[in-house]
Amino acid sequence: MALVEVRGVVKKFGDTTVLDGIDFDVEEHQVVCLIGASGSGKSTLLRCINGLEATQEGTVTVVGRKVIQDDIKLNRLRRDVGIVFQAYNLFPHMTVLENVMLAPVKVLHLSKSEAKTRARELLARIGMADKADEYPDRLSGGQQQRVAIVRALAMQPKLMLLDEITSALDPELVNEVLLMMIELAEQGMTMVVATHEMGFARDVAHKVCFLHSGRIIEEGHPKKIFTTPTHERTSEFLRRTLESGQM
Amino acid sequence: MTTGVDGGPGREAGPLNHGIKERSNQDRARSLRAHGLSISVVALVVLGTIFSIFAALGSEFNFIGWFCLALPLGMLALIYARRAEERVVDVDGPAADEQRSRQARRLAVTGITLASIYTFVLLVWSSWSGFVDVANTFFSWENISSSFPLVLEGFKLNIAVFIVAEFCVLIWALVIVVMRQLPGRAAAPLRWLAIIYVDVFRGLPAIVTIYLVVFGLPLTDLPIISDIENVNFVVWGIQIDQLFILGVIALTLVYGAYVAEVYRSGIESVHWSQSAAARGLGLSEGQTLRHVVMPQAVRRVIPPLMNDFIGLQKDTALLNVAGVLEGFNVARIYAGNNFNLSSVMGLGICFLVITIPMTRLTDYLVKRDQNRMQANS
Numbered sequence A: 001m002a003l004v005e006v007r008g009v010v011k012k013f014g015d016t017t018v019l020d021g022i023d024f025d026v027e028e029h030q031v032v033c034l035i036g037a038s039g040s041g042k043s044t045l046l047r048c049i050n051g052l053e054a055t056q057e058g059t060v061t062v063v064g065r066k067v068i069q070d071d072i073k074l075n076r077l078r079r080d081v082g083i084v085f086q087a088y089n090l091f092p093h094m095t096v097l098e099n100v101m102l103a104p105v106k107v108l109h110l111s112k113s114e115a116k117t118r119a120r121e122l123l124a125r126i127g128m129a130d131k132a133d134e135y136p137d138r139l140s141g142g143q144q145q146r147v148a149i150v151r152a153l154a155m156q157p158k159l160m161l162l163d164e165i166t167s168a169l170d171p172e173l174v175n176e177v178l179l180m181m182i183e184l185a186e187q188g189m190t191m192v193v194a195t196h197e198m199g200f201a202r203d204v205a206h207k208v209c210f211l212h213s214g215r216i217i218e219e220g221h222p223k224k225i226f227t228t229p230t231h232e233r234t235s236e237f238l239r240r241t242l243e244s245g246q247m
Numbered sequence B: 001m002t003t004g005v006d007g008g009p010g011r012e013a014g015p016l017n018h019g020i021k022e023r024s025n026q027d028r029a030r031s032l033r034a035h036g037l038s039i040s041v042v043a044l045v046v047l048g049t050i051f052s053i054f055a056a057l058g059s060e061f062n063f064i065g066w067f068c069l070a071l072p073l074g075m076l077a078l079i080y081a082r083r084a085e086e087r088v089v090d091v092d093g094p095a096a097d098e099q100r101s102r103q104a105r106r107l108a109v110t111g112i113t114l115a116s117i118y119t120f121v122l123l124v125w126s127s128w129s130g131f132v133d134v135a136n137t138f139f140s141w142e143n144i145s146s147s148f149p150l151v152l153e154g155f156k157l158n159i160a161v162f163i164v165a166e167f168c169v170l171i172w173a174l175v176i177v178v179m180r181q182l183p184g185r186a187a188a189p190l191r192w193l194a195i196i197y198v199d200v201f202r203g204l205p206a207i208v209t210i211y212l213v214v215f216g217l218p219l220t221d222l223p224i225i226s227d228i229e230n231v232n233f234v235v236w237g238i239q240i241d242q243l244f245i246l247g248v249i250a251l252t253l254v255y256g257a258y259v260a261e262v263y264r265s266g267i268e269s270v271h272w273s274q275s276a277a278a279r280g281l282g283l284s285e286g287q288t289l290r291h292v293v294m295p296q297a298v299r300r301v302i303p304p305l306m307n308d309f310i311g312l313q314k315d316t317a318l319l320n321v322a323g324v325l326e327g328f329n330v331a332r333i334y335a336g337n338n339f340n341l342s343s344v345m346g347l348g349i350c351f352l353v354i355t356i357p358m359t360r361l362t363d364y365l366v367k368r369d370q371n372r373m374q375a376n377s
């Protein structure tokens, strides 16, 4: 059974349909990239997977659990699903260490010292042990995003959802974050990644889904999508992205 | 580079791109400074002359006339000084800019200060008897010192009411704001109740609320009234009785509405993705509020909260309409009996001694927090 199963999901905000019948699967240890123009529904889809948005139709199953709008069930589910957004991830009133420790202490009920050890270990692994006591505002955007990833990893999730986590960064900071994502993929983390980094999608993803107006209109191996897209819109999107130099 | 005012040899030795444009900039800066100076001098001379004439004619030039003259001139001088500062920026290095703008500002400020002092002295001199009256009415040392012990005794009550009411307001406003944020359809009536409460008590003048609560509540048979009817004890020399409690209730009702709004704006000022990030980590709604939203909201609401508390501190004086013998009531009665307002001035000073440090403390806390959380280069 797939780690994530999305079946016929429809999501509306008022009268506008943002997700219009989405079906897709993510197998364990797979990296799935969601690509598509902005406004096509990538973020909304990710947020539906961990129940941050309620769906109107269809079902989402994550790690064998149905995602339904029930606080207790959702909180349980979210322990297994890490999510990182484009920006404003870290809590500015807590140090880096406190940011990473918060959920393990409050949600997993680890002792403070256990959580601290785990947090320091993770920070050391990304070479940020010396930043543990800094406040997020003192870090570069790239460092902030890497801490946000580490904070999610501290919950030892089975699945990571990354929503354009490099989009708000200065170009020279993008690479350090991408490298970390690649490393995660190599370690076998299951990831669903909304991204405009076509290079990452091409080289790392096991599957690429192209979204357009709330539908996945093409999906498959990146080699196939990027070289022989079958759908007119896909090739148009790829051409435009290529022109803007994001490949 | 520290080129002198009239351009020493250093200017010629500068790199070629310190061209004509910059030099004319320098000239303009110099001329602007001269403007600032001359405006100040003109202000001094004009005001001085006018007052000399009025004084010589023995006529009393009134305060409003003085104000109307001094204000535009003073503002003009300040604007010139500011212009001078703006124009000299980047002429030849920040250090020189800084020095020059400081000079220009100092000149303007000195000019205005001198002009003001000069005219004020003239004003006092030309209407000396009036000033003696003013001094006697407001600052009679004899009156202040003889009334002060009584006023201070009354003022202790203001402080007591303030402290108790502040505590109640903080809690009560929290109840209101939580009520207003309750999710779900079932909680709709509670949300509405909270909204109506806030609207009503923010809309009513505080003095009306106080009057209605203190005189109206005892006429009702509400259980709370029978509970507090016979309360009467003394803590640290403060008498706590029904009147005291009603006063606290009234002020809590008024300021609870304001502070609930302050809390709400604080909560809403926290970016939505902060709660999304917290929920995404598996924190419950309560934990998110407690560990993520509230701590950030509280930091942001400190300044408006302190403002409301300064307001609350001052509005304790309104309890005089209810016959509470707080500082203002005592001072007012004393003033009435002695046909002299110095006792009220004494009370005013009591208030300032409390409220001014409160504002300073607020500013300090805000600044400290900013420094801690933000990168300084």
Ligand SMILES: Nc1ncnc2c1ncn2[C@@H]1O[C@H](COP(=O)(O)OP(=O)(O)O)[C@@H](O)[C@H]1O
Binding pocket: A013, A018, A036, A037, A038, A039, A040, A041, A042, A043, A044, A045
């Ligand atoms: N909270 C919301 N309320 C109303 N419309 C929304 C909301 N969030 C997203 N949308 C709309 O849903 C569409 C898809 O948004 P999103 O999922 O953010 O796309 P993407 O991440 O691909 O850029 C957009 O048209 C956006 O305007």
Ligand SMILES: [Mg+2]
Binding pocket: A039, A042, A043, A044, A163, A164
């Ligand atoms: Mg998006």
